[in-house]
Structures are given as C-alpha cells and as structure tokens.
Amino acid sequence: VFPAATRAQAAKADPLPSWNDGPVKQALIDFVSRVTKEGGPDFLPVEQRIAVFDNDGTLWQEKPAVQGAFLADRVQALVEKDPSLRQRQPYKAVLERDVDALMEGGEKALMELFAATHANMTQEQFQAEVRRFLRTARHPKLGVPYTQLAYQPMLELLQYLRDNGFQTWVSSGGGIDFMRVFSEELYGVPPAQVIGSSLETKYEKRGGRDVLWREPRVDHVNDKEGKPVGNDLHIGRPPVFVAGNVRSGGDIAMLEASRQRRGPSFQLLVNHDDAAREFAYQEKDGASLRAAREGGWQVVSMRDDWKTVFVTSAPPP
Amino acid sequence: VFPAATRAQAAKADPLPSWNDGPVKQALIDFVSRVTKEGGPDFLPVEQRIAVFDNDGTLWQEKPAVQGAFLADRVQALVEKDPSLRQRQPYKAVLERDVDALMEGGEKALMELFAATHANMTQEQFQAEVRRFLRTARHPKLGVPYTQLAYQPMLELLQYLRDNGFQTWVSSGGGIDFMRVFSEELYGVPPAQVIGSSLETKYEKRGGRDVLWREPRVDHVNDKEGKPVGNDLHIGRPPVFVAGNVRSGGDIAMLEASRQRRGPSFQLLVNHDDAAREFAYQEKDGASLRAAREGGWQVVSMRDDWKTVFVTSAPPP
Ligand SMILES: [Ca+2]
Ligand SMILES: [Ca+2]
Numbered sequence: 053v054f055p056a057a058t059r060a061q062a063a064k065a066d067p068l069p070s071w072n073d074g075p076v077k078q079a080l081i082d083f084v085s086r087v088t089k090e091g092g093p094d095f096l097p098v099e100q101r102i103a104v105f106d107n108d109g110t111l112w113q114e115k116p117a118v119q120g121a122f123l124a125d126r127v128q129a130l131v132e133k134d135p136s137l138r139q140r141q142p143y144k145a146v147l148e149r150d151v152d153a154l155m156e157g158g159e160k161a162l163m164e165l166f167a168a169t170h171a172n173m174t175q176e177q178f179q180a181e182v183r184r185f186l187r188t189a190r191h192p193k194l195g196v197p198y199t200q201l202a203y204q205p206m207l208e209l210l211q212y213l214r215d216n217g218f219q220t221w222v223s224s225g226g227g228i229d230f231m232r233v234f235s236e237e238l239y240g241v242p243p244a245q246v247i248g249s250s251l252e253t254k255y256e257k258r259g260g261r262d263v264l265w266r267e268p269r270v271d272h273v274n275d276k277e278g279k280p281v282g283n284d285l286h287i288g289r290p291p292v293f294v295a296g297n298v299r300s301g302g303d304i305a306m307l308e309a310s311r312q313r314r315g316p317s318f319q320l321l322v323n324h325d326d327a328a329r330e331f332a333y334q335e336k337d338g339a340s341l342r343a344a345r346e347g348g349w350q351v352v353s354m355r356d357d358w359k360t361v362f363v364t365s366a367p368p369p
Numbered sequence: 370v371f372p373a374a375t376r377a378q379a380a381k382a383d384p385l386p387s388w389n390d391g392p393v394k395q396a397l398i399d400f401v402s403r404v405t406k407e408g409g410p411d412f413l414p415v416e417q418r419i420a421v422f423d424n425d426g427t428l429w430q431e432k433p434a435v436q437g438a439f440l441a442d443r444v445q446a447l448v449e450k451d452p453s454l455r456q457r458q459p460y461k462a463v464l465e466r467d468v469d470a471l472m473e474g475g476e477k478a479l480m481e482l483f484a485a486t487h488a489n490m491t492q493e494q495f496q497a498e499v500r501r502f503l504r505t506a507r508h509p510k511l512g513v514p515y516t517q518l519a520y521q522p523m524l525e526l527l528q529y530l531r532d533n534g535f536q537t538w539v540s541s542g543g544g545i546d547f548m549r550v551f552s553e554e555l556y557g558v559p560p561a562q563v564i565g566s567s568l569e570t571k572y573e574k575r576g577g578r579d580v581l582w583r584e585p586r587v588d589h590v591n592d593k594e595g596k597p598v599g600n601d602l603h604i605g606r607p608p609v610f611v612a613g614n615v616r617s618g619g620d621i622a623m624l625e626a627s628r629q630r631r632g633p634s635f636q637l638l639v640n641h642d643d644a645a646r647e648f649a650y651q652e653k654d655g656a657s658l659r660a661a662r663e664g665g666w667q668v669v670s671m672r673d674d675w676k677t678v679f680v681t682s683a684p685p686p
Contacts, residue, residue: 288560
C-alpha cells in the first residue's frame with residue numbers, strides 16, 4: 053500500500069501499467085491527451101467525455117457467460133425444490149448442458165427459463181440471488197470467483213479515463229439489474245451508469261408492500277442495434293469513447309455510432325487471441341474485425357497488448 | 370455579480386434565500402444537516418444521496434403544460450405546410466383549443482397527434498425543433514419565454530442539495546427527449562439524469578446515415594406507478610429525496626416509494642395556492658394532499674413559503 057501521493061505519481065508515470073508498450077496503448081494515451089488539452093483542436097468539455105464499455109468479453113471473461121452460469125445455478129436450485137423438473141424441458145437441457153435440446157425449444161423455451169430464473173420476483177429478491185451467486189460460484193475451469201476474472205488492463209483504462217474527467221458507463225447485452233449488483237465495486241461504475249437488457253417491471257402492492265415486480269416479459273434487448281438505442285435512452289448524449297469485443301458482432305453498431313459523431317472519438321475492440329492465458333475464439337463471419345479495419349478502430353490483442361489478463365486484487369463481491 | 374467566495378459565503382448564510390422562514394424551509398435544512406452529519410445516526414454516504422424532482426408544476430409552471438404548447442406550435446407549422454389539415458380532426462381541435470373534440474377522438478386521435486408532432490423524425494431533428502420552440506415561444510398570459518417560468522426557490526433547492534453531495538434528477542410525465550434539451554442549462558441537471566416518458570426509437574440507416582429514429586409508438590409512460598419504474602430503470606437505487614406537486618396525483622407513487630425505503634427520506638409536495646403570483650388550482654379528489662397528511666410529507670404553500678416565484682435570472686434557452 054502506497055500513500056495516495058505516491059500512487060498518483062506512479063499513475064502519472066504510467067497510467068496503464070498492465071498494457072505493453074505498442075500502438076494501442078500509445079493511441080489510448082494520445083487520444084486522452086488530445087481531448088483534455090485545453091485550447092487544442094480536439095478539446096472536449098468534461099460533459100462530453102462519455103466512455104462506454106461492453107461487459108462480457110470486454111471487461112470480464114465470457115467463457116462461460118456469467119449470467120448463463122447464474123441461470124444454470126438457479127435451475128439447479130429449482131430442481132432441488134421440485135425434482136419433477138429434472139425430466140422436463142427446458143430444465144433438463146440446462147442441467148445436461150444440452151444446447152441442441154435447448155435451441156429446439158426455440159424462443160418459448162428460453163422465455164420459460166428466463167421467467168423461472170429471472171422473473172416473478174421483486175428487484176430486491178433478484179439482486180439478493182445474484183449477490184449470493186457471485187459470492188459462492190466458481191469458474192468451472194479456473195476455480196475462482198467470477199469477480200476475479202475481470203481484466204486488469206481494462207480496470208486501469210476505466211480509472212485512467214475517470215482520472216481525465218470521463219464518465220465511465222457499461223452497456224451490455226446482459227441484464228441491467230444483474231450487472232448493477234457488482235458494477236460499482238468491481239468497475240467503479242455506479243448503478244445509474246449501467247445499461248443493459250431488461251424485463252418489464254411493475255410497481256405494485258404485493259404482500260402489503262409496494263414493490264418493483266419483475267414481469268416475465270422482455271422490455272429491451274441491449275444488443276447490436278439495440279445498444280445505441282439503450283445508450284441514448286440512458287445517457288442522452290453520444291459517447292465519444294466506446295469499447296467492445298469480437299465474438300458476435302454485438303458491439304459493431306455502438307462502436308460505429310461513436311465514430312460517426314462529429315468531433316474526436318475512439319473505438320476499441322478486444323480480440324480474444326490468448327489461448328494460453330485466457331481463451332482464443334473467433335467470430336464466425338469476422339464482421340467485427342472487418343468493421344475495425346474499415347473504421348480505423350484500435351484492436352487489442354490480448355496476447356500482445358496485455359502484460360496481465362486478470363484482475364490482480366479483486367474486492368470481495 | 371459577486372465573486373465566487375462572496376457567493377459561497379452568502380449561500381452558507383442562507384442557502385434558500387427565496388424561501389420564507391417557516392416549517393418547510395426548516396425541515397429542508399434539518400434534513401440536509403442530518404444526512405450529511407458524519408457519524409450521525411441518519412448519515413447517508415454520498416452515493417445514496419439521490420434527489421428526484423418532478424418537472425411540470427414542481428420545477429416550472431404548467432398552465433399551460435409547456436410540451437402541450439410545443440405540440441400546438443408544431444400543429445400550426447404542419448397546417449401552414451398543408452392547409453387541408455385545418456379542417457381535419459384531431460388538428461382542428463388543437464387549433465381551436467377544443468378539448469372536448471379532442472377527447473372525442475380518444476387514444477387514436479392523441480396518438481395521431483403525437484406521431485405527427487413528436488415522431489417519424491430523428492432525435493436530432495426533434496431536439497432542434499424543441500430548441501427553436503423554446504427560443505421563440507412566449508407564455509400566452511405572462512408574455513415571457515417558458516424558461517423564465519422556472520421556480521426560483523426550487524432552483525435554489527436543487528443547488529443546495531448538490532452543494533451537499535446530492536445527485537439531482539428530474540422524473541416527469543413529460544417526454545425525456547423534450548426535457549433533455551433544457552434541463553442542464555435551466556436546472557443544472559445533465560441529460561443522463563433526466564427520466565421521462567418515451568417513444569420507441571430505432572437505430573437504422575436513413576438517407577445513407579445511421580440515425581436514431583423516433584417511432585410513433587409509446588415506449589414508457591412515466592406517470593403514477595410508472596415513475597418508480599422509470600426511476601429504478603435509470604437510477605438503479607431508491608431516491609431518498611423526492612419532490613412533486615398537486616394536480617393529478619401523478620407523483621404519489623414515487624413520493625410514497627421514497628418514504629417506504631429503509632433509513633431517512635424526505636417528501637416535498639408543492640401546492641398551487643398562489644392565484645396572485647402564479648395560479649391556484651385544486652386536485653379533483655385531493656389525493657395528493659391526503660397522501661401528504663398520511664405520510665408526513667412536507668407541503669409547500671407557494672403563497673406562504675416562497676418569497677419569489679419565478680426565476681430571477683434565466684440563462685437564454
Ligand atoms: Ca461482449
Ligand atoms: Ca407535475
């Protein structure tokens with residue numbers, strides 16, 4: 053533990069210590085210097101310094117997707133209460149990790165799963181379940197809590213941007229109420245700066261109390277073209293810095309939206325090419341990397357650009 | 370114009386100079402003192418200091434509702450382009466201020482009006498229209514721009530709360546994208562801290578550009594039980610300070626929601642009882658005042674509690 057002054061000095065010396073020197077790190081530092089230089093041609097007033105990060109695969113690992121693991125964990129709990137579910141679809145498919153059987157059920161099966169595991173309860177109950185899960189669950193291969201599998205270089209980048217007057221936001225296909233349980237402690241991003249997919253909620257009396265009740269109906273899907281929509285609804289101002297990752301093309305629309313705004317902007321795309329320290333996976337049609345080439349986005353090679361992958365000191369969830 | 374130090378000193382002497390001394394002003398100051406007193410039993414950490422204000426009738430006048438005046442102004446513009454609309458409902462009803470004829474058309478007529486005046490355009494186009502309206506329109510009786518009809522005592526209250534570490538939010542039945550045009554300049558509330566009713570928006574290509582397109586379909590109605598829902602979606606944390614006004618009962622649910630949270634909270638209800646300086650109007654069933662009595666909310670008498678009603682120095686819109 054260093055005194056604050058020493059830490060500040062160290063940060064000044066190298067604000068991104070877990071990033072290897074190279075073109076991506078240099079581009080990040082150049083961009084932040086340019087937009088914070090008063091009187092410079094690219095100067096951005098503080099209220100325009102909005103940075104948005106995807107979550108799964110951008111801020112923490114996504115093999116498996118953590119909310120999927122939560123869903124499976126909840127199915128396990130349901131089956132223990134009602135063993136007859138063990139032989140019923142779509143529960144059987146989840147228990148047996150049988151993706152084909154799950155897909156066979158189509159949207160109806162998925163919605164039944166969501167209703168059974170994410171809905172028909174209050175916001176408080178749901179978030180208590182998420183909290184319990186994060187405390188107890190372990191990554192199946194790496195054996196540690198999921199909150200220890202956030203990316204250290206990205207935590208440094210979030211902090212570096214905040215130190216330079218940026219507001220940092222998360223915008224993810226994952227559930228907004230799921231992420232809000234851990235975003236503040238893990239990323240320094242308060243609940244109000246989290247954007248995600250949502251179920252409809254109702255404010256109504258239940259058991260003599262007024263509660264926010266989670267209905268088994270989708271309100272917003274914050275993926276692909278849904279991301280600029282969710283960002284606009286919550287932020288009301290175009291982000292200038294956007295980070296996403298390869299896998300599904302889910303971040304292309306919001307990365308491209310920031311590039312099209314007038315004035316300076318920055319697009320960062322995380323490529324999962326580090327089989328040794330994390331996972332190496334490709335996007336089937338390569339759309340994200342192609343968009344990066346065409347749009348002049350910065351592509352992070354986890355293998356080459358990152359000294360460390362996972363968070364070096366995680367707070368308890 | 371005073372130097373900053375002098376202003377700070379004056380604010381310390383009396384943070385709410387446009388409020389008359391009395392029980393409401395005293396209750397406001399007592400509450401803020403209690404929740405900011407470190408080590409005290411009601412101390413709130415900064416991240417929990419969330420204050421939410423209704424807009425129409427709470428932060429500025431609502432006779433007429435400003436967004437209604439905007440809608441009429443847009444109908445006028447449509448009619449100038451296409452005079453045949455002058456004889457067609459629901460446009461005719463708007464031009465003639467014929468509320469009965471308008472109501473006769475029911476929800477379908479209202480949605481046609483909204484579609485014609487608020488939808489089928491980009492977010493940018495819509496907000497440019499709102500900006501133009503606020504610059505040119507005048508209150509029909511008072512003859513000044515609507516932005517000069519914000520309530521000076523409430524502007525002081527917003528600032529007083531911010532000076533004490535509160536985040537100030539607006540949560541209104543009005544349109545989120547309408548309010549975001551003026552909220553920052555008029556109230557010091559940035560777009561990201563505005564919550565309101567919304568239309569569905571789509572991110573799509575139009576005329577070779579990717580744009581946010583306003584669809585003629587309602588997404589969220591931020592009124593009554595919709596307010597705690599909108600607040601939760603945007604803030605993700607229960608507000609501790611909530612202000613609303615009498616008229617329709619539209620704020621009861623969010624005021625009551627803040628009272629039901631664990632720990633300290635404050636509810637403020639503005640009563641329009643000042644026919645001389647503003648307008649005096651009653652709520653038909655008196656539900657808001659009754660809820661205030663039952664819940665121990667503070668009721669503002671505009672006549673007795675406010676030295677001044679309207680903003681004394683408005684920035685240009
Ligand atoms: Ca992702
Ligand atoms: Ca109101």
